[in-house]
Amino acid sequence: MAKSRSELGQIITGVARDPLGLMGLIIVGTIVFCAIFAYWIVPFDPVGMNIKSRLQGPSWTHLLGTDQLGRDTFSRVIAGGQVALQVALPAVFGAMAIGLTLGMIAGYGPKWLDNLLMLLFDTIRSFPTVMFALAVVALVGPSLQTVVFVVMATSIPTYGRVARTQTLTLRNSEFILAERSMGASMTRILGVHMLPNIVGVLAVLAAMDIPTVIALEAGLSFLGLGVKPPTPSWGALLKDGYSLIRQTPWLVVGGGLPIILATLGFTFLGESLRDVVDPKLRKQR
C-alpha cells in the first residue's frame, strides 16, 4: 500500500475539520463502539423474555421500554447494531474486493472480456434491488447469509464500473507505460501500481454504500425475510413495533432512529471522505 501512516492521519484530520465529517465520525464511532462492546453495554439479555414486564414505557430500568415479550428494547437496539454491522461489513468489503478485481480485469484485459463483464454488470443492475432480494429469499429461504449474498451480488457492478473507469484512465498514463516497457508482468502492473490508485476511490464508495446495506438488511428483516427471530435486528424491532403500533410507539422509535442515525453518520463520513480523498469525484456522482 502506498498510503503511509501519516497520510491516513492527514485524511482523518481532514475529515474531522469538516463539521459534517466530524459529526459522521462521532456517530459512526459510537455505533462501532456499541457494536464491539455490546455484550458489556446491554443492561439486559437482548433475547431474554420477562412476560411480567411486557409492553412497558421508558423508565430508568428500561430506557426505551419493553416489547410484547418483556424484552428490553434498549438492549435490543444496542445488540441490533452488532447484527447490522455483521451484515454490512462483510457484504460491502466482499463486493468491493470482487468488483475491484472484475473491474480491473475489464479495464485492462481484452475488449471482448470487457464487453462481457459490462453486460454482466448491466444485467445485475437491471434487477430492482429489493425485487431481486425477494426473489432470492423466496428461492433459498431467509437467513443472514442470504442477505449478505444479495447485497454483495447487487453492489458488485457499482464497484466494478468505477474500478474499470479508473483502470482505463490509468492504463495510458506515463508511469504505467514506463512499467510496461520495462517488461513488468500484468499482475505486477495491476497489483502493485494500479491497485493503490483505485482503492481510495472505492473506499469512499464503500463508506457511502454501508447505509444502503444497513437499510436493506433492516428492510428485509422488517418484512420477516431477513435474520430470523429472536435475533435482535433493527428491522426485527420495527416489525414487532409495526404490529404493536397502537399499543406502544417505543419499538418503532427504537428501531427507526438507529437506522436513520447510522445512515446519516455513514453518509456524512462518506461525503467528507470523498472531498478529502478526491474532490474531483464530487461531480461524477
Next chain:
Amino acid sequence: MLLFATRRFGLALLILIVAVTAMFLMIRAVPGDPVQIMLGPRATPELQARLTAELALDQPIWKQLLIFYGNLMQGDLGIDVFSGRSVTEIVFQQLPHTLWLILSSITWSAALGIALGAYAAAHPNTLIDRVTAAISVSFVAAPAFVVALLSLLIFAVNLQWFPAIGAGEGFWGRLNHLVLPAFAIGLSWVGYIARLVRASMLEVMGESHIRTARAFGINERRVVMVYALRIAILPVVTVIGVGMGFLLSSAVFAEIVFARPGLGKLVIDSITTRNYPIVMGSVLISTGLFVVSTALADLINAWLDPRARTAI
C-alpha cells in the same frame, strides 16, 4: 439519433434476455423438485403430474427454456397454482396501484426538489443555501420504509390526520390515502434532486448564453426561471429514469406499511404462501419496467443533449 436509439434498445433487449435466462436457470438450479416446492404441502400426485407436464419439466433444460420464451412472447407467465388465473393478469391488475404511488411520490418530490435547488443556486452561500444543503443531506439519508413507519406512527396513529391503511375509495379518498406513502417514498428524493439541480444550475449560470441574456437586460427572475432552469433540470430526467428500481423498492415497503394493494404487497403475500409463479412473474415484469425506463431516460437525455449520444 436513430442509430443511438436502436443501439440503446438493442442493449436493453440483450440485458433483458440475459436477466430472464439467468432467472430461469436460478429457479431450476434450486435443489429439490420445483413442483414440490411450488405446491408445498398441498401437493397431490395428480396436481404434481399436471404441473410437471404444464411446466414441461420432463423435457431437457434447453427445450424448457425455449418453451418458457415461447410463452413469454405470448405474454404468458404461467398459471397461479391457487386460483388457476393467469399470472400476467394478476400482476397487471396490481401494477397500476404501484405505478400511481410511484408517480405521485416523484411528482411532489421533483417539484419541491427543483424549487429548493434552484433557489439555493440563485442565492449561493447564503444562510438559506446552507440550510437547504444540510436538509438535503439529511433527507437523502432517510430510508423510505423507516420514514413510512415513523409517519404512520406520528400522522396516522397519534395525530390521526391521515388514514393508516388501504387505498381508499373515490377521488378524494384515494388522494387522502396517497399522502403518507407518497411522502415517505418521495422524501429522500427531495434532497437528492435539490442537490442535483443546485449543482447543475450553478454550472449553467456560468455559461455564456446566461451572460448574454443578462447583457440584454432581461430581468434576473426571468433569466433564472426560464433560461437557466430549463437546462439545469435535464439531469433530473436521467436520475428519475435510473432511479425507477429504487422507487419501486421503496414502493414495496410503503405498500406493506400502509397495507395498500400493489405489486409489493402481491409479492410479499405470494412469498408467505409460497406462490412462486406470482413471485417470479412480478420480478420479471418489474425488471422489464426498470430496463425500459432506464433506456428511455438515456434516450431522452441523448435527445436533449447530443453529446450523450456517443456514450454507448
